[in-house]
Amino acid sequence: MKKLLITGASGFVGGFLVEEALNRGYEVYAGVRNSSSKKYLKDDRIKFIHLDFGNKDKLKKELVAFAQENQSPFDYIIHGAGITKANRIQDYYDVNFHNTKHFIEAMQETNTIPTKFIQVSSLASFGPGNPHTLEPVNHHHTPRPVSSYGKSKLQAEEYFNTLTDFPYIILRPTTVYGPREKDLYTVFQMVSNGFEFYIGNKPQHLTFVYVKDLVTVTLDSLQSPMVRKSYFVSDGNSYLSSHLNHLIKKHLNKKTFKLTLPTPFVRALAFTLEKSFGLFGKTPTLNIERVKEFESTNWKVYTDDLFQDFNFKPQYDLERGVKETIDWYKQEKWL
Ligand SMILES: NC(=O)c1ccc[n+]([C@@H]2O[C@H](COP(=O)([O-])OP(=O)(O)OC[C@H]3O[C@@H](n4cnc5c(N)ncnc54)[C@H](OP(=O)(O)O)[C@@H]3O)[C@@H](O)[C@H]2O)c1
Numbered sequence: 001m002k003k004l005l006i007t008g009a010s011g012f013v014g015g016f017l018v019e020e021a022l023n024r025g026y027e028v029y030a031g032v033r034n035s036s037s038k039k040y041l042k043d044d045r046i047k048f049i050h051l052d053f054g055n056k057d058k059l060k061k062e063l064v065a066f067a068q069e070n071q072s073p074f075d076y077i078i079h080g081a082g083i084t085k086a087n088r089i090q091d092y093y094d095v096n097f098h099n100t101k102h103f104i105e106a107m108q109e110t111n112t113i114p115t116k117f118i119q120v121s122s123l124a125s126f127g128p129g130n131p132h133t134l135e136p137v138n139h140h141h142t143p144r145p146v147s148s149y150g151k152s153k154l155q156a157e158e159y160f161n162t163l164t165d166f167p168y169i170i171l172r173p174t175t176v177y178g179p180r181e182k183d184l185y186t187v188f189q190m191v192s193n194g195f196e197f198y199i200g201n202k203p204q205h206l207t208f209v210y211v212k213d214l215v216t217v218t219l220d221s222l223q224s225p226m227v228r229k230s231y232f233v234s235d236g237n238s239y240l241s242s243h244l245n246h247l248i249k250k251h252l253n254k255k256t257f258k259l260t261l262p263t264p265f266v267r268a269l270a271f272t273l274e275k276s277f278g279l280f281g282k283t284p285t286l287n288i289e290r291v292k293e294f295e296s297t298n299w300k301v302y303t304d305d306l307f308q309d310f311n312f313k314p315q316y317d318l319e320r321g322v323k324e325t326i327d328w329y330k331q332e333k334w335l
Contacts, residue, residue: 001027003070004222005049005114007103008080010036012181013120013173013211017078018046020215029074031081040180053081053099059106066112073112076222079103080120082153084183085283085290087274089148092289096152101159104166116167116222123174123207123232124150125157128296134205136300137232146292157230169221170230171214174301177321178211179328183285188326191248192335196256200263202297204241207234210316210324220310232301235314235321247322252335267291 004021008014009030021028022045029049030041041048049066052058067073083095100119107113127144129137145151160168177184190197198204214233221231249256261269270291273284286294306312316324329335 001025002075003027003029003072004076004078005029005031005074006078006080007031007051007053008082008120009041009046010038011080012178013176013214014080015040015180016178016211016215017080017218019043020212020219022046024219026076051103053103054094056102056106059102060110063106063112064110067110073107074114076116076118077114078118078120078218078222082120082122084149085285085287086149087278087281087283089289092148092152093155096149097155097159100156104159104163108166113166116169116227118218118222119156119160119168119170120218121157121170121172121230122150122153123172123234123299123301124293125153125172126150126232128293129298129300131202131297134298134300136238136302137298138302139230139232139305146296147289149289150293163228167227169224169226169228171218171221171233172230172301173209173214173233174207174299176209176211176214178325179332181211181325185329185334186285187244188248188252188329188335191245191254191256192252194254194256196245196249196258198241198258198260199266199295200297201260204297205238205300206241206244207238207299207301208244208318208321209234210314210321213312213314213316216315217306217310217312220312224310226309229305229309231306231309232303233306234301234303235317236303236307237317238300239318244318244322247319248326251323251326263295266295 004026006017009018010032018028029047031051051062086092126137127146143154145154270286270288274287277284
């Protein structure tokens with residue numbers, strides 16, 4: 001059995017990765033912290049491991065100890081651990097860049113490099129596409145991340161690009177949605193409460209990938225001969241934000257009141273929310289850093305190479321994914 005480490009296993013994407021990796025017959029090691037929730041990691045085939053990405057010397061010892069106890073290091077690694085919202089800007093860089101770099105260096109210095117390493121980056125590392133031409137974001141474009149989250153993910157990607165001997169693949173998912181997801185969920189909640197919100201007057205072109213499709217292509221990429229390549233990940237379509245609201249309304253059978261919020265108002269709201277949540281040590285979905293992403297109008301992405309190289313055939317378009325997500329939110333009484 002091949003040993004697969006999934007970091008960020010306690011997170012939204014991580015939980016689904018663990019489930020599917022078990023289905024595919026891997027010996028799955030869930031990388032978690034003491035404080036991590038194991039709510040969706042109940043399968044007794046899961047093995048847990050604590051790796052301290054913030055401390056390279058400790059991490060090296062942990063990797064060596066694992067390799068000694070198991071006669072070999074991890075065969076495969078999916079590095080999903082990352083921070084998507086934070087109260088301190090430095091946290092994005094510490095977790096998404098420095099911790100990733102420590103991890104790679106620790107493997108190089110202890111001779112524990114796996115056969116394949118998947119770096120879960122984000123479309124945010126490139127930032128939105130040209131709002132006038134509406135050309136999909138593509139590899140040959142100059143990355144222009146608009147948030148610190150995106151900038152920190154880009155910094156990690158730039159580090160990978162300097163590695164000539166490391167068997168990595170970078171995946172850059174666009175917005176991931178599905179059961180258990182808590183950020184896009186706020187849009188479902190608003191529609192459920194009878195409101196449809198838009199930011200500014202320009203139509204927004206959005207892209208999505210359903211979590212199960214992301215998991216499929218991530219695990220397929222692990223076994224592919226591709227190496228030192230990066231891919232944008234979406235279901236291959238682009239959707240207007242009004243279409244997302246329409247589908248949620250349709251499957252919730254709701255009528256809504258449409259509100260278009262001026263951009264300066266949204267920024268002020270993000271500021272207020274961030275300060276209020278900050279009092280309780282939390283970060284809201286609509287925060288100052290991410291507001292520029294929410295305002296951007298072109299999130300179309302190029303995916304031809306993803307579809308070709310991994311024979312990727314998404315099983316979910318937005319309608320099917322929204323319906324399944326709503327079914328889950330209802331079943332769990334989130335809606
Ligand atoms: N969701 C999306 O729309 C989306 C889109 C593009 C890319 N991504 C990327 O996909 C990955 C997973 O995202 P997600 O939506 O599943 O996020 P999530 O639910 O917030 O999960 C993040 C995971 O990372 C772990 N983590 C955070 N800081 C850590 C640290 N310092 N040390 C070790 N583990 C740490 C968390 O552990 P705890 O449970 O202990 O906090 C959690 O398991 C991230 O790298 C994210 O950037 C997500």
